[in-house]
Amino acid sequence: MPTQSLADIVNVTVEVSAVAPAAGDLNLGLIVGPSTIISDTERTQVYSGTDDMDSDGWTGTEPEYKAAVAYFAQNPRPNAVVIGRQDTTTPETPLQAVTACRASNSDWYGCYVCGATDADIEAIAAYIESVNPAATFFYDTQSADVASGTTPNVMSTLKDSNYQRTFGLYSSTVQYSGAAAMGVAMGLNTGLANSAFTLAYKTLVGIATDDLTTTQVTNIKGWNGNVYTNFGGKYNLLVQGTMADGTPFDQVLNLDTLQIDIQTAVVNALTSATKIPQTDAGVTTLVNVISSVCAQAATEGMIGPGIWNAAPVLGLQTGTNLPNGYIVLADTIANQSEADRAARKSPPIYACVKMSGAIEHVVIGIVVNQ
Structure with a gap:
């Protein structure tokens, strides 16, 4: 018996997203x-x-x-x-x-x-x-x-x-x-x-x-x-x-890795989206992307909890505890100049990270009571 196409009622198309390029491994x-x-x-x-x-x-x-x-x-x-x-x-x-x-x-x-x-x-x-x-x-x-x-x-x-x-x-x-x-x-x-x-x-x-x-x-x-x-x-x-x-050496490697991973992740976000709006919500999207990279760095052990002892950055004050080892901050769209808005730039974004460092020298005192 003849039948009609459901596409006249619901037309479904399939689009397979391109695989985003991965960051370099820095191990060659x-x-x-x-x-x-x-x-x-x-x-x-x-x-x-x-x-x-x-x-x-x-x-x-x-x-x-x-x-x-x-x-x-x-x-x-x-x-x-x-x-x-x-x-x-x-x-x-x-x-x-x-x-x-x-x-x-x-x-x-x-x-x-x-x-x-x-x-x-x-x-x-x-x-x-x-x-x-x-x-x-x-x-x-x-x-x-x-x-x-x-x-x-x-x-x-x-x-x-x-x-x-x-x-x-x-x-x-x-x-x-x-x-x-x-x-x-x-x-x-x-x-x-x-x-x-x-x-x-x-x-x-x-x-x-x-x-x-x-x-x-x-x-x-x-x-x-x-x-x-x-x-x-x-x-x-x-x-x-x-x-x-x-x-x-590890500090050089870790900072190179973090820089490349953040750059790659943000470029992938920009190229995979139809657009990231020039709004605070759009900036938050980029902040979340960068935060994901920092979270991975913390998982690997490059970044660790600690006190922010550097100069203040936006709302981050000297002496603030960073329990995750990082915080990603961005200025607001409202503070953006007209020239930057016309150039379709994001406000400045700051990834503030606390490197985990390493213990390589130990001083031990043995106190004996007889």
Whole structure:
């Protein structure tokens, strides 16, 4: 029997929303070297392990391969590495190679360069300081001047330059220890609950400790450098987990992560909505998006409860307790200038966060009563 279409009464359409882009994980390292397995035109190749490199023609004798072995040996193991080609037939400096590798693949966050001299390290550190997207640089040095306290040396120069994105490891005999430290950082950065970490007191799997005197360790740490040595006859530890300016590595990583995650979440909100109205309700939508990112950072352990000791921000006063470790505030539409309204800008939004920090030094008093 003939029947009529229900679409004349109720017309239902199906629209599948596009998947919003995810923020970068900041857990991918780059290893740069002069071997010719990767062509100079291809420039970079991503590998999930040394087995992948074997299949691609690497023999295991190349400096990049040995650095990758140190990188992947860490626990937890990093998921992948980018191997970059330095084209020495041009000839090309390590800095030029890193710059070219950034143009070829911008996903990497950590960087290690095989065979870099002190001059190369200083040049790459300056580049990494301003590169976009944000990145970090790991290096190792065998410079005797670093351990003896003789200046200038590569660590003292980087410290004086106040570089916040360069992690230096003194290693008198072991090559590729910087790649191992990068592997620890990339492997630990999982984004899971309670996954926040520091680089202090970690083990470098497959890397022998340096036999250093207390004076040598003090000298190296004085340049904001790092060592891998034995403590108390029982513990092989990476100390102290800081960048050239003294900032802990985890603080640099956490702030980079928070910035990128907030930026990505807000762009996704703007592009997925038909529009976000230029009203207080529209601003609240953005505040909620940013708050969700901060909540995730708190879940990971980057942000923690504490007292806001910085200058006042809108209604947030110095001395206020932040039980969640963050608060997101925005000015009102009513306070917006006509020029900003005409330009369709939001009022200023502030994500005020309290970093959870880390306890790395403990003082204990034993009080005995007999």
